Amino acid sequence: MAEQSALADLRRGDSEKPDAAVVRDALGVGVAVGLSGFAFGVTSAGSGLTLPQTCALSLLVFTGASQFALVGALATGGNPLTAAAGAFFLGVRNAFYGLRLSQLLALPRAVRPFAAQWVIDETTAVALAQPTRRSARIGFTVTGLTLYVLWNLTTLLGALGAQAIGDTRAWGLDAAGPAVFLALLAPMLRTTAERAVAGAAVVLGLGLLPVLPAGVPVLAAALAAPAVLFLEGRRAAANARGARTETVRKADETRGGDR
Structure with missing residues (x-):
């Protein structure tokens, strides 16, 4: 090291x-x-x-x-x-x-x-x-x-x-x-994910402000981070599956053309 x-x-x-x-x-x-x-x-x-x-x-x-x-x-x-x-x-x-x-x-x-x-x-x-x-x-x-x-x-x-x-x-x-x-x-806030977390946190904080005790909406707004990260992970996984499917399709087309 x-x-x-x-x-x-x-x-x-x-x-x-x-x-x-x-x-x-x-x-x-x-x-x-x-x-x-x-x-x-x-x-x-x-x-x-x-x-x-x-x-x-x-x-x-x-x-x-x-x-x-x-x-x-x-x-x-x-x-x-x-x-x-x-x-x-x-x-x-x-x-x-x-x-x-x-x-x-x-x-x-x-x-x-x-x-x-x-x-x-x-x-x-x-x-x-x-x-x-x-x-x-x-x-x-x-x-x-x-x-x-x-x-x-x-x-x-x-x-x-x-x-x-x-x-x-x-x-x-x-x-x-x-x-x-x-x-x-x-x-x-430089990336799309960071802006999404900030936006979701604002929505959560302001939305819960009338129904929760003071100070609690700030804590609840922290849930925006794992929620956005979960959705980002799902989207990345879907893109990866789509890319693999496209690769397999092109490989099949190539093999079919060779025959």
Whole structure:
């Protein structure tokens, strides 16, 4: 495994990327997304969480989608356990990112527990986009550090601002969280299957909203993923059978022509 990893790095070394370019790209992502922590601070404070609770979520959880899901469910009167479950399931994806990044970054064991806190969508995207292990480490570190500092700072400012302006719903700021979440999610929907999952999840979530307790429709919307994957598997199997049937038919025609 070590030899294969070393060979992969050597092959990628032909397209070395300057460190300055990696830092510039990482800073761009970190600053752009980090500023949206202000929206989370406003949304969290508007949902009834205190300033320490809001800041603790950003410091300890540090995954925007899960944080927005949690405070969004609480804001609509959802059960705290249900809200936490929805946030947990959204955060599980970071564990899969970690499996990939552990091979790519190959960080020392002593550093891994601290680096794990920064394994999120943005740091993973920046790291995977780099041509070498060195640039991947730089991209991951700069993105993680920039985003972590800015996200927590703007969370604090957003929560303080929400307390100063009073009812965030009167200003329409309760929509800030969902809007930022959609802005982060939309660019990730690249394939037809991903768009189908997103569409089905929206239909499930909105359709069940009037009949289920707050927070539960979010969990039910997760059923969209296995449903779409099942249908995709059925379609792929049908296409494979059709291709085999066509191959056999052409083979029979060829043999008949030879006779």
